[in-house]
Amino acid sequence: MPWSHDPAFDDSKLEKAVTVLGTLDRDSRVEAFRMDLRDSGVTDAGVNVLYELSKLRAVDLSRTAVTDAGASNLLHRFPTLRIETNDWSGKAYK
Numbered sequence: 275m276p277w278s279h280d281p282a283f284d285d286s287k288l289e290k291a292v293t294v295l296g297t298l299d300r301d302s303r304v305e306a307f308r309m310d311l312r313d314s315g316v317t318d319a320g321v322n323v324l325y326e327l328s329k330l331r332a333v334d335l336s337r338t339a340v341t342d343a344g345a346s347n348l349l350h351r352f353p354t355l356r357i358e359t360n361d362w363s364g365k366a367y368k
Contacts, residue, residue, distance in 0.1 A: 279310075279312060279313040279314065280313070280314060280315075281313065281314065281315045282315060283311075283314040283315055283316070284314070284315035284316060284317075284320065285315070285316055285317055285319060285320025285323075286320075288311070288314075288316050288320050288321070288323060289320070289323045292323045292324065292326055292327060295307075295327060296326055296327070298329075299326070299327050299328055299329050299330075304329060305329065306329050306330075306331040307327075307329055307330060307331065308330070308331055308332035308333065308334075308356075309324070309330065309332075309333045309334070310333075310334045311333060311334060311335055311338060312334045312335065312336035312337055312338065312358075313336070313337045313338070314338055315338070315339070316335070316338050316339065316340060317338070317339045317340060317344070318339070318340055318341055318343060318344030318347070320340075321333075321335070321340055321344055321347075321348060322347070324348065325351050330352065330355065331354070331355065331356065332355065332356035332357075332358065333348070333355065333356075333357055333358070334357075334358040334359070335357060335358070335359045336358065336359045336360050337360075340359075345357050345359070
């Protein structure tokens, strides 16, 4: 499970991480994975790189700058994605 609780882990670092994780995503031995990005510096624009990860099943975006709109965009792309957060206005995500 890739994760970061570091505010310095921002969109550019997430993009680099997704490049590396793309190798795992293409590996037939890997069925699924989740990402813990809580307390990181990722934003709506940054999470768009997650679209490249077809085996992503859950992501924790607690205490990030990702908005409801950013989370909704992820759900539009990945309808079964579980988005974990405790920050948004009472909306429940899968």
